[in-house]
Amino acid sequence: MRDDSPTRTSRFRAPTEPFRWQGVDVLAYKEEGSAPFKAVSRQVLFSEPFLAGELRYFEVAPGGHTTLERHEHAHGVMILRGEALCLVGETVRRVAPNDLVLIPPMSWHQFRTRGDEPMGFLCMVNADRDRPQLPDNDDLYGLRATPAVAAFLDGQDPT
Numbered sequence: 001m002r003d004d005s006p007t008r009t010s011r012f013r014a015p016t017e018p019f020r021w022q023g024v025d026v027l028a029y030k031e032e033g034s035a036p037f038k039a040v041s042r043q044v045l046f047s048e049p050f051l052a053g054e055l056r057y058f059e060v061a062p063g064g065h066t067t068l069e070r071h072e073h074a075h076g077v078m079i080l081r082g083e084a085l086c087l088v089g090e091t092v093r094r095v096a097p098n099d100l101v102l103i104p105p106m107s108w109h110q111f112r113t114r115g116d117e118p119m120g121f122l123c124m125v126n127a128d129r130d131r132p133q134l135p136d137n138d139d140l141y142g143l144r145a146t147p148a149v150a151a152f153l154d155g156q157d158p159t
């Protein structure tokens with residue numbers, strides 16, 4: 001049987017269990033040791049040569065957090081499960097399933113789970129993108145000028 005597809009990805013993929021899909025590997029969030037994060041997995045749902053973007057599903061275990069970072073590319077995020085505190089720029093908000101989060105270019109951002117459920121989200125991103133930047137001491141000092149952000153960075157809930 002001939003396959004005319006420019007990609008090996010199946011047109012249709014069903015979930016194998018909640019938040020896991022046929023043919024989608026559960027990967028480490030980042031290369032180990034490249035940036036500070038805790039208890040995060042990554043699944044790439046869509047990444048094709050003919051798409052300008054990628055759609056990924058990230059899952060953060062209870063007590064975990066994503067990397068505090070910024071970059072020139074943006075993210076469109078939709079929360080699918082669990083709850084978290086989310087930092088975007090100088091704003092900290094609680095997020096829950098079906099919430100949408102826009103992370104504009106060069107905004108500091110991080111998710112920290114709340115409660116004892118895993119927190120999972122879809123993240124849309126440019127396929128061609130710059131590497132994330134991590135905060136230096138001056139950046140952290142600037143972030144801490146906002147009390148809610150300082151509390152968030154200390155693992156407290158300022159909401």
Ligand code: MN
Nearest residue numbers: 069075109132
């Ligand atoms: Mn990011």
